Amino acid sequence: MLEIILPILIFTALVLAIIGAARRVRLWRQGRPSDVGFFSGLTAVPRRYLVDLHCVVERDKYISRTHVATAGGFAVAAPVAIAVHGLGLGSAWLTWPLLAATLCMFVGSLFVALRRRNPPARLSKGPWMRLPKSLVAFSLGVFVVTLPAAGVVPAAIGGWVLAVLLAAVVAWGLAEMFLGMTWGGPMKHAFAGVLHLAFHRRPERFGGGRSTGLKALDLADPQAPLGAGKPADFTWNQLLGFDACVQCGRCEAVCPAFAAGQPLNPKKLIQDMVVGLAGGSDAGYHGSPHPGKPVGEHHGALDEPIIVREGKALVSAETLWSCTTCRACVEECPMMIEHVDAIVDMRRHITLELGVTPRRGVEVIENLIATDNPNGFAPDSRMHWAADLNLPLMADVRDAAVLLWIGDGAFDQRNQRTLRALVRILRAADVDFAVLGNDERDSGDLARRLGDEATFQSLARRNIATLSQYGFGCILTCDPHSLHVLKNEYPELGGSYQVYHHSTYIAELLAEGRMEISPWKGDKVTYHDPCYLGRYNGEYDAPRNVLKALGMELVEMQRSGSRSRCCGGGGGAAIIDIPGKRRIPDMRMDDIRETGVSVVAVGCPQCTAMLEGVVEPRPEVRDIAELVADCLVPSAQKDQSGRKDNAGQPSPAVEILADA
Amino acid sequence: MPPDVLVESAPADRLGIAVLVSVGRHPLTGRTRRADQDARAYELALSIAGACTALLHAGQNDAENELALRGYLGMVGASESGENTAERLVVIEQAIGADVLPALVNALRELTPELVLCGMRAETGEGSGMLPYLLAEWLGWPIVSGVAQVESVSDGVATLLQALPRGQRRRLSVRLPAIVTVDSAAPGARPSAFGPARRGGLAVSAAASMPDEARAEWLTTPARKRPRRLKIITALSARDRFKAAAAKTQGGGGKVLTGVSPEIGAEAIQALLKEEGVLPS
Ligand code: SF4
Numbered sequence: 001m002l003e004i005i006l007p008i009l010i011f012t013a014l015v016l017a018i019i020g021a022a023r024r025v026r027l028w029r030q031g032r033p034s035d036v037g038f039f040s041g042l043t044a045v046p047r048r049y050l051v052d053l054h055c056v057v058e059r060d061k062y063i064s065r066t067h068v069a070t071a072g073g074f075a076v077a078a079p080v081a082i083a084v085h086g087l088g089l090g091s092a093w094l095t096w097p098l099l100a101a102t103l104c105m106f107v108g109s110l111f112v113a114l115r116r117r118n119p120p121a122r123l124s125k126g127p128w129m130r131l132p133k134s135l136v137a138f139s140l141g142v143f144v145v146t147l148p149a150a151g152v153v154p155a156a157i158g159g160w161v162l163a164v165l166l167a168a169v170v171a172w173g174l175a176e177m178f179l180g181m182t183w184g185g186p187m188k189h190a191f192a193g194v195l196h197l198a199f200h201r202r203p204e205r206f207g208g209g210r211s212t213g214l215k216a217l218d219l220a221d222p223q224a225p226l227g228a229g230k231p232a233d234f235t236w237n238q239l240l241g242f243d244a245c246v247q248c249g250r251c252e253a254v255c256p257a258f259a260a261g262q263p264l265n266p267k268k269l270i271q272d273m274v275v276g277l278a279g280g281s282d283a284g285y286h287g288s289p290h291p292g293k294p295v296g297e298h299h300g301a302l303d304e305p306i307i308v309r310e311g312k313a314l315v316s317a318e319t320l321w322s323c324t325t326c327r328a329c330v331e332e333c334p335m336m337i338e339h340v341d342a343i344v345d346m347r348r349h350i351t352l353e354l355g356v357t358p359r360r361g362v363e364v365i366e367n368l369i370a371t372d373n374p375n376g377f378a379p380d381s382r383m384h385w386a387a388d389l390n391l392p393l394m395a396d397v398r399d400a401a402v403l404l405w406i407g408d409g410a411f412d413q414r415n416q417r418t419l420r421a422l423v424r425i426l427r428a429a430d431v432d433f434a435v436l437g438n439d440e441r442d443s444g445d446l447a448r449r450l451g452d453e454a455t456f457q458s459l460a461r462r463n464i465a466t467l468s469q470y471g472f473g474c475i476l477t478c479d480p481h482s483l484h485v486l487k488n489e490y491p492e493l494g495g496s497y498q499v500y501h502h503s504t505y506i507a508e509l510l511a512e513g514r515m516e517i518s519p520w521k522g523d524k525v526t527y528h529d530p531c532y533l534g535r536y537n538g539e540y541d542a543p544r545n546v547l548k549a550l551g552m553e554l555v556e557m558q559r560s561g562s563r564s565r566c567c568g569g570g571g572g573a574a575i576i577d578i579p580g581k582r583r584i585p586d587m588r589m590d591d592i593r594e595t596g597v598s599v600v601a602v603g604c605p606q607c608t609a610m611l612e613g614v615v616e617p618r619p620e621v622r623d624i625a626e627l628v629a630d631c632l633v634p635s636a637q638k639d640q641s642g643r644k645d646n647a648g649q650p651s652p653a654v655e656i657l658a659d660a
Numbered sequence: 661m662p663p664d665v666l667v668e669s670a671p672a673d674r675l676g677i678a679v680l681v682s683v684g685r686h687p688l689t690g691r692t693r694r695a696d697q698d699a700r701a702y703e704l705a706l707s708i709a710g711a712c713t714a715l716l717h718a719g720q721n722d723a724e725n726e727l728a729l730r731g732y733l734g735m736v737g738a739s740e741s742g743e744n745t746a747e748r749l750v751v752i753e754q755a756i757g758a759d760v761l762p763a764l765v766n767a768l769r770e771l772t773p774e775l776v777l778c779g780m781r782a783e784t785g786e787g788s789g790m791l792p793y794l795l796a797e798w799l800g801w802p803i804v805s806g807v808a809q810v811e812s813v814s815d816g817v818a819t820l821l822q823a824l825p826r827g828q829r830r831r832l833s834v835r836l837p838a839i840v841t842v843d844s845a846a847p848g849a850r851p852s853a854f855g856p857a858r859r860g861g862l863a864v865s866a867a868a869s870m871p872d873e874a875r876a877e878w879l880t881t882p883a884r885k886r887p888r889r890l891k892i893i894t895a896l897s898a899r900d901r902f903k904a905a906a907a908k909t910q911g912g913g914g915k916v917l918t919g920v921s922p923e924i925g926a927e928a929i930q931a932l933l934k935e936e937g938v939l940p941s
Pocket residue numbers: 244245246247248249250251252266267270329332333334335336337
């Protein structure tokens with residue numbers, strides 16, 4: 001009897017699954033085009049899956065082993081089961097491997113069930129609680145019905161009662177595994193995930209690469225949508241990517257905004273996009289909500305607006321403005337989903353189309369447009385901080401080994417101390433450098449992350465034009481945001497440079513023995529990884545090497561390196577300042593306090609500002625440049641004014657002061 | 661106005677508003693932009709329910725001006741329906757150095773709005789703040805300056821809140837049609853969004869230019885910073901200093917003249933200017 005029921009069950013499930021798959025593919029294809037290779041993508045899947053994805057999953061050993069057993073078992077069992085029970089092939093070459101595969105999957109399922117007994121808050125409940133049972137049903141059901149086929153037990157064992165029972169169990173398993181995959185059950189992640197890996201919008205990320213720069217909007221084409229106002233405005237492979245989410249909540253667990261109680265949960269945000277893709281309301285979501293936003297009130301469809309304005313839509317604007325663009329979620333996501341791209345796409349729509357950027361954000365953007373710096377300072381006061389330093393100007397020297405990119409920290413008294421320390425170091429090491437002076441503009445980082453792509457591109461193009469006038473070997477900056485934009489985002493607009501963060505550059509100077517250092521006499525220190533240096537640019541070692549070269553004892557925070565917690569200052573989040581229960585920098589300072597140090601080393605003006613904004617008593621916040629400058633042996637320091645270098649020439653800094 | 665009428669008068673059931681907008685200039689960098697007060701005037705127009713707004717600019721029609729003027733067209737945010745945002749901005753093209761007054765008067769006679777809104781003074785050109793007064797004189801309409809809010813419009817009468825120094829407000833009612841100028845006490849303009857600004861309709865209408873002869877004879881030089889009179893505060897404690905800084909300025913030497921003839925008033929002003937050294941004595 002089973003010989004008749006099983007093929008019917010299997011083929012019905014297969015046909016329905018194929019229909020579901022076709023419908024799902026049609027949904028994704030509603031998105032805008034994206035140029036990704038079709039065949040190259042498909043052929044890359046095994047490697048991307050087995051190496052790159054596994055690498056991320058591996059960070060949670062328990063689940064990675066469980067997944068290998070369950071998914072590996074299923075990947076073998078599914079086709080073989082179709083052959084054995086669907087087509088009736090009874091060779092021992094098939095039945096025994098099928099028994100082994102289902103057994104393996106069964107063991108895996110038990111561990112899935114174990115994890116689900118007391119699931120951590122980041123995991124979604126609802127249908128996901130059913131999944132271990134369904135896995136057991138499939139593996140156990142197929143295992144038992146294969147026993148007679150393998151000749152382990154006589155075929156006629158049991159009777160029709162048992163047969164019907166078994167058929168029901170197998171049917172349940174098939175429904176979850178085959179239908180659920182394409183009709184939106186928890187197993188959808190496998191189907192969408194594989195295709196997402198094939199058509200990922202950042203193929204450079206696989207094989208150990210890095211791709212973090214935002215992609216430029218085509219502003220020359222007046223028809224191209226400015227960001228994503230409705231789900232169909234995303235590219236089709238972005239929509240596919242959202243669908244691949246397994247709701248594991250790893251992104252939620254690392255998101256600083258979520259931890260601070262701001263109304264953003266990256267996992268929920270991705271699920272909101274899935275709701276927008278498939279149409280309907282978010283009532284079917286069973287995970288943690290966006291803090292303070294009840295689940296079930298939002299709804300959307302492919303062609304309906306995303307942003308809540310009057311009434312209800314899919315996502316509230318505060319959710320999007322809470323993100324610091326720290327990329328912790330992206331780094332942690334086992335499905336390699338690109339949350340930040342999606343968030344910025346929606347912000348672009350808010351800023352460029354709706355014009356409802358929050359007030360402070362608007363001020364910053366208007367200042368950037370009118371004065372090329374976010375706080376509206378007079379552009380010709382950019383070099384006031386260095387009035388006494390006689391910095392060589394590119395406009396005078398035309399050519400220098402190093403172009404020192406100052407950044408908007410030039411206007412900030414705290415960061416001016418870092419800048420002055422950096423100049424001392426460069427002079428001590430006899431580096432041939434020059435600055436753009438008043439010709440420098442904001443890099444465009446802030447404008448871009450506030451969604452104002454137009455202002456970003458305007459600033460970037462003017463900066464590129466300025467830079468193209470001079471000869472220099474590399475750009476050096478103490479601002480990781482400038483670093484990221486100049487290095488990773490200008491190339492798309494026609495400016496490719498070698499860009500160094502000061503920690504990388506100083507590490508090289510120290511390795512070459514270019515300065516004399518007297519060892520650090522103070523206490524232990526810890527180091528806070530800036531998101532835009534670490535996760536965005538992969539520089540984790542150089543700052544640590546510098547600190548060690550100074551003879552410091554480094555204590556690592558629990559969250560450091562690629563898992564460092566954001567200071568809360570990136571992506572314009574500090575400007576928009578969406579209220580939460582706590583402040584992100586306070587939480588980071590708690591991480592720092594836990595290490596018991598009295599000094600925290602940083603390498604970013606934003607991080608410095610955010611961490612110094614935490615009320616005392618707290619460890620002292622020092623930039624790496626300041627720490628190095630403190631350790632310079634006095635004899636090695638050159639005349640601070642640098643006057644001997646260009647004695648006799650009119651000094652440019654004095655001219656600047658005269659005009660002001 | 662030439663026969664090709666680019667601005668249509670408002671439908672009878674809606675309040676017709678014309679907002680006069682100019683090309684602004686950023687005070688620090690001199691870059692062109694939407695003028696702050698004119699943008700506030702448009703914002704005020706957008707706050708009046710059921711109005712039909714026309715945006716008018718009289719001046720040169722070049723790429724730089726266009727970019728700045730498009731800033732007004734980008735003001736769409738805040739309301740989802742956006743029903744009374746202007747469909748387009750009409751540029752009444754004028755030659756360099758033209759007096760835009762006659763062209764604007766003609767356009768307004770054609771358009772017959774009930775309310776004309778504009779900033780108190782332009783950020784470029786003469787910026788004397790005379791234009792709204794001259795318009796009012798030519799058209800024979802009342803003018804109210806420094807308005808912060810339009811409270812209601814009914815039966816041809818508008819109720820306005822006029823901003824006075826130190827946050828005081830005065831409620832006025834004015835018979836329409838009228839000219840209303842807006843200063844920085846009015847609510848700030850909503851941001852200008854790039855997409856709608858780029859797409860927004862900009863219609864150019866040719867009009868005769870009247871050269872501004874008087875102005876052609878003037879010599880213009882960049883402004884110098886004028887010395888500011890320091891308020892000398894001899895306070896011993898921080899509290900006294902704070903009180904002095906926060907106190908109303910006492911118009912100690914001032915005089916209030918009421919019910920006097922214009923001649924006596926003018927003499928009093930002249931005497932004061934001489935006393936202050938503004939006019940040679
Ligand atoms: S987005 Fe990624 S990390 Fe977040 S829940 Fe989904 S799969 Fe997990």
